[in-house]
Amino acid sequence: MLPGGGRLVRGGRVVARVLLVWVLVVGALRLLDTWLTGFSMPQWWQPTVCALLFGVLSAVVWPLVLRVALPLAVFTLGIGSFVLLGAGVLAISFAVPGVAITDFGTAVVVAVAVAALGSVVSSVVGLDEDELFFRRAARRSRRGATVDGTMPPxxxxxxxxxxxxxxxxxxxxxxxxxxxxxxxxxxxxxxxxxxxxxxxxxxxxxxxxxxxxxxDVIGFRWYEKDRDHVMACxxxxxxxxxxxxxxxxxxxxxxxxxxxxxxxxxxxxxxxxxxxxxxxxxxxxxxxxxxxxxxxxxxxxxxxxxxxxxxxxxxxxxxxxxxxxxxxxxxxxxxxxxxxxxxxxxxxxxxxxxxxxxxxxxxxxxxxxxxxxxxxxxxxxxxxxxxxxxxxxxxxxxxxxxxxxxxxxxxxxxxxxxxxxxxxxxxxxxxxGWAFADRFGESIEALVGRLCGEPQADPRRGSHSEASRPAEGWPVDAVLAEASSGGGPIARRLRARVERAGSTADRPRTPSGAPSEVARVAPGVVVVASGHLAMVSFTDHAGRVELETIEREYPELLPSLVDHPGIGFVLVRSAEFGPVVFGRDGLHRLATGVVIGEDPLAPYGPHAADLVRRVDAFPHCADVMINSRYDPARDEASPFEPHVGSHGGLxxxxxxxxxxxxxxxxxxxxxxxxxxxxxxxxxxxxxxxxxxxxxxxxxxxxxxxxx
Known part of the structure; x- marks a missing residue:
């Protein structure tokens, strides 16, 4: 409860504000009468009465009307409220004898002008939002809505x-x-x-x-294979x-x-x-x-x-x-x-x-x-x-x-x-960073679709034709040439594994079943991008698809991904080694901590291995998890979405x-x-x-x- 003297001071300010606004609105209405051709108040007493009625409209009638017309205010972000207020001004003109407003647009102009005046007056007399907060809190305290002083902050x-x-x-x-x-x-x-x-x-x-x-919250959006549904926060x-x-x-x-x-x-x-x-x-x-x-x-x-x-x-x-x-x-x-x-x-x-x-x-x-x-x-x-x-x-x-x-x-x-x-x-x-699709000429969805043997229209970049590629950025052909020539040591090891496994001509293909609303970048392949993270799921297989199966069915996918200059590391599950993180120059077996070559998680901080290992255990972890490449020297990375500043990965x-x-x-x-x-x-x-x-x-x- 405020001291009695404080309440009097605050109450005096409220009365002073009401009187000041009333006087200024009367003056504003007289000026509008002079400036607006469609607005007329010929008698001296009319602005005074209209200002009083407008105050009642704003303080009492308006909140009640807005409860009914709330959708108009919400979906027009407040603009529609002035349409309603203009209707109120028009009603006031009908109620006061001799006041003439020729059209609805003029009524809206009057409503906006009076509302603006009230906002300006609040600032001029120092009754900003914090002062308003204080006065309302004091009123509630006087009505008995006090807070127990023993309550914690x-x-x-x-x-x-x-x-x-x-x-x-x-x-x-x-x-x-x-x-x-x-x-x-x-x-x-x-x-x-x-x-x-x-x-x-x-x-x-x-x-x-x-x-x-x-x-199991893998990204801002992710694919759940058991429901054939892309979850989006x-x-x-x-x-x-x-x-x-x-x-x-x-x-x-x-x-x-x-x-x-x-x-x-x-x-x-x-x-x-x-x-x-x-x-x-x-x-x-x-x-x-x-x-x-x-x-x-x-x-x-x-x-x-x-x-x-x-x-x-x-x-x-x-x-x-x-x-x-x-x-x-x-x-x-x-x-x-x-x-x-x-x-x-x-x-x-x-x-x-x-x-x-x-x-x-x-x-x-x-x-x-x-x-x-x-x-x-x-x-x-x-x-x-x-x-x-x-x-x-x-x-x-x-x-x-x-x-x-x-x-x-x-x-x-x-x-x-x-x-x-x-x-x-x-x-x-x-x-x-520079968005992946702009920098490398195709989106991550189109890249994975092509590597899975199904070139198709890129949903972000258009078709894969030469004409559709941006003039700036690293050409796709350069990336393909690097990958097909052998690339880094991890890509060479992955290709050698595929060659030892034998021909891929008779790889199994399970029909996808019922039509799905989730777009495939290739038959049985779904890609979902979430900032600096991309997730690949193979829908023809139930559960987590292992490294050995991916190598057999899509031999170019993993070698080309780990060699891509925009990709930092790739997580897959191996039947032999458990979760494995591949980078261009090394791999990290998360189950044992064994690192061969350069640790692909080293640029991503001391917690990277634990954080990636945790996601690998999620029920809806994708078959292939892709993190964009981070360049510590320039402190930048290329997101898989069309952003400049982005997030979602490491x-x-x-x-x-x-x-x-x-x-x-x-x-x-x-x-x-x-x-x-x-x-x-x-x-x-x-x-x-x-x-x-x-x-x-x-x-x-x-x-x-x-x-």
Whole structure:
């Protein structure tokens, strides 16, 4: 409860703001009467009455209308809200005698102008978002919604998607992240590094962080042979299935938690913009009790027309920045770069501005409600890093915007009715490089299809004709010539094994059976790319296909892959030696640790062997696992997707995430894998006094195994 004098001061500011806005809206309406030909208010008293009615419309009627018309606001990203508000202004003109608005467009212009004025006034009189947060918290306290002073401090887990620790450190040094720099400089927070799993992407990382288990999450997308289905973390149904397999009811957010703009719920009771929760709210009667739903964050934010205007303007500005940045890259001949047209500029504005603002608003609501743990994802930097580059100017501009939000939330923790601690982290980093298809003239899917004896149209590069190959990059013919001439020592050994095994003319071929929706790059061959990781599965064989079978049926595949200059190493299972990792100049038998020649995992760090060995044991591990080649000298690798900054495998900054935590918490030991990071966070929550979740402790088995 605030002291009585403080309440009077705050209440006086509220009254002053209302009066000031009213007076200025009256003046604005008079100016609009002069400037707009389709708007007329001939009597002196009409602007005063209309300003009053507009205030009632914005404060009382508008939130009620938006509850009914929420889909319009959601699917138009707030723009449709001004259409509805224009209708309200038109209704006011009918209600006040003598006021004339000739058309609907004029009504929308009046609505936008008045909403903009309210937003400007809030800034001028110092009533920014943090002040608004404080006043709302005070009102709730007076209504009796106080938080027990004996409760442990709440925790905000703020994920900056795709921000590696190396980029973070440079951004702190160069002044691109001043809010984080202040947390470090004033001694309130420490910075630590954590190493991702082999699959350095959001699906595996967030599943492990929130549930303490990310087994069998092989990539952001992967093929499951027993279901003939490509799992994709970006699919609501697949995300829900992944969470079903890994949730035991004891997730990190199971006790009074909330998740915002995440892939998974972490067993939180309150979710919005969360992928795995979308199927639960897609139909009547299927929504879980307590779930906020996809539109909850949008409603809370766009209920204020000024928010919609501010975010809409910010999104348009970001669109302009994207177009400008793309033009500058092309004119300067910057390499590597990728296409930045199509839907991407809109998607960028959606993540860098709209989703960011909605997420911050939802976090504020969670703090007002006194929720114990909130997990929120800021996605903008990762999205721009994919298309622009890891540390290029427009990616750093997005990072500065996220840093400002972290600073705002840190200030808000000092005003909330419950004490809060901020922990910032990333799910992975990014490694920059020239996209595989652009650099080598064909995608990994087309390469594997050709090596399996089935040249066909490349889904990314068009046909395999000479005319379709890019003018720049290493020609395919050079790669083929190198492979066919014998190549490196491992390729020669693999070819010798094939020759000793005999002819391949009578190799067995099992019919694929029923038609499948999963595209084959060759009969019975599926390839799935996930950043710097590619997975090859042979669908004519059940279970894991062993090295000896691959050599017999596709003799050119493995030798050509290990000799390819864009491929760092290949994992296969051998009937004789178990899991084996092949590189151009050596091999590593994971079961025994025997290395012949140069260790192909050496450039990928001291944890590479353990991380690869773990994936080899997954039920849905692909028959051939391919990691792109990492060049330590240039700190770059070529992703199998059309990205500049990318992740998903091993090599460089993509595997090094960051963890920013309060100094009162115990410094962690070396953190390797998202499951280990979950244990660290769980330990910190326990240290702060949070209750242990009371879930079942049992995880579901994959859907295919249920039958």
């Amino acid at each position: 709440g925790v905000l887990l703020l994920q900056v998607d795709g921000l590696g620790i190396d980029t973070l450190r440079r951004a702190v040094r160069t002044g691109d992240m001043p809010a984080v720099a202040r947390l470090l400089d004033d001694g309130s927070h420490r910075l630590a590094e954590w190493h991702t799993d082999w699959s350095s992407q959001t699906g595996a990382s967030v599943c492990g962080i929130l549930h303490g288990d990310n087994s 970006s699919s609501p149904e697949d995300a829900a299935e992944i969470e079903r397999r890994h949730s035991d009811g004891r997730g990190l957010l199971a006790v009074d938690g909330a998740t915002r703009a995440s892939l998974f719920t972490g067993d939180a009771a309150h979710t919005s913009l969360t992928m795995s929760a979308l199927p639960l709210i897609s139909g009547a009667g299927r929504r879980r009790r307590g779930r906020d739903g996809v539109g909850a964050g949008y409603y809370a934010y766009f209920a204020n027309p000024a928010n919609a205007l501010r975010t809409g303007v910010g999104a348009l500005v970001d669109l302009g920045r994207e177009v400008s940045a793309a033009v500058r890259q092309r004119r300067a001949g910057v390499r590597p770069r990728v296409s930045r047209g199509g839907f991407y500029p809109l998607a960028r504005a959606g993540t860098t501005v709209i989703a960011r603002d909605v997420v911050v608003s939802a976090i504020t609501e969670d703090m007002l409600a006194g929720r114990a743990v909130v997990y929120a994802d800021f996605m903008g930097y990762d999205e721009v890093g994919h298309h622009s580059g890891v540390e290029r100017f427009d990616a750093l501009a997005v990072l500065r915007g996220i840093d400002r939000q972290i600073g705002r939330l840190h200030r808000a923790t000092q005003l909330a009715p419950r004490s809060y601690r901020i922990i910032a982290l990333s799910d992975h980093g990014q490694t920059q 090599g460089g900054g993509q595997s090094r995430g960051f963890l920013l935590y309060p100094v009162e918490l115990t410094p962690p030991d070396e953190i390797v894998g998202a499951e280990a990071l979950h244990r660290v966070l769980r330990g910190w929550l326990t240290r702060l006094g949070h209750a242990e979740p009371a879930g079942s402790g049992e995880r579901a088995v994959p859907a295919a195994a249920d039958s």
